[in-house]
Amino acid sequence: MRSITKIELQYAHRFYGFKGEAQYLHGHTGVLTIEVEDTVNEGVNMVFPCNEIQKTAWEVLKNFDHALILREDDPLLPAVLNVYEKQGIKNGSPQNTMKGEAFQTELATAYPDCRLVVTKETMTVEGMIKIVYSLLKDKLNIAKLTFTSGVNAASQEFVTHNKIDRCPLCGIALDANGVCPKCGYRKK
Numbered sequence: 416m417r418s419i420t421k422i423e424l425q426y427a428h429r430f431y432g433f434k435g436e437a438q439y440l441h442g443h444t445g446v447l448t449i450e451v452e453d454t455v456n457e458g459v460n461m462v463f464p465c466n467e468i469q470k471t472a473w474e475v476l477k478n479f480d481h482a483l484i485l486r487e488d489d490p491l492l493p494a495v496l497n498v499y500e501k502q503g504i505k506n507g508s509p510q511n512t513m514k515g516e517a518f519q520t521e522l523a524t525a526y527p528d529c530r531l532v533v534t535k536e537t538m539t540v541e542g543m544i545k546i547v548y549s550l551l552k553d554k555l556n557i558a559k560l561t562f563t564s565g566v567n568a569a570s571q572e573f574v575t576h577n578k579i580d581r582c583p584l585c586g587i588a589l590d591a592n593g594v595c596p597k598c599g600y601r602k603k
């Protein structure tokens with residue numbers, strides 16, 4: 416069975432080198448749907464609590480929210496960084512507090528201090544699914560990701576591979592010692 420939840424991300428990007436309107440900088444509200452698959456945890460009668468899926472995903476994905484997403488070879492990147500530098504906001508500002516943990520994968524690098532994500536490939540809806548999967552595949556049993564942004568949408572199914580022990584009292588993942596970080600349940 417699957418537990419399914421949605422996350423909204425607001426971001427700016429452009430398709431560098433693309434022959435169409437999308438080559439100009441513009442913004443979107445993107446909606447990511449995450450489908451987590453596992454057996455039904457009989458203690459709580461759910462696969463996984465959706466608010467916990469959101470929490471796990473949001474830890475890294477909030478780096479994309481109210482962020483500028485540019486491809487690594489886009490000449491806008493040094494130009495924007497130059498302006499941020501002159502303004503003194505490149506390395507953060509007291510008002511930039513809703514930051515995720517910085518990450519670097521083969522496909523994307525997050526710079527939360529200046530709300531920037533630099534990608535290897537153009538950040539289409541397909542590109543976003545590849546990035547999200549690489550960031551979350553070890554943390555959640557992702558069976559399907561769907562990302563919609565304006566009229567664009569893409570989805571991909573995945574084979575789940577994690578063995579995640581879940582708390583029979585509150586449903587969340589047990590830690591490495593078999594203890595529930597939320598309610599203290601200890602696996603027997």
Ligand SMILES: [Zn+2]
Pocket residue numbers: 428429437441442443
């Ligand atoms: Zn767009």
Ligand SMILES: [Zn+2]
Pocket residue numbers: 582583584585586587595596597598599600
């Ligand atoms: Zn628990």
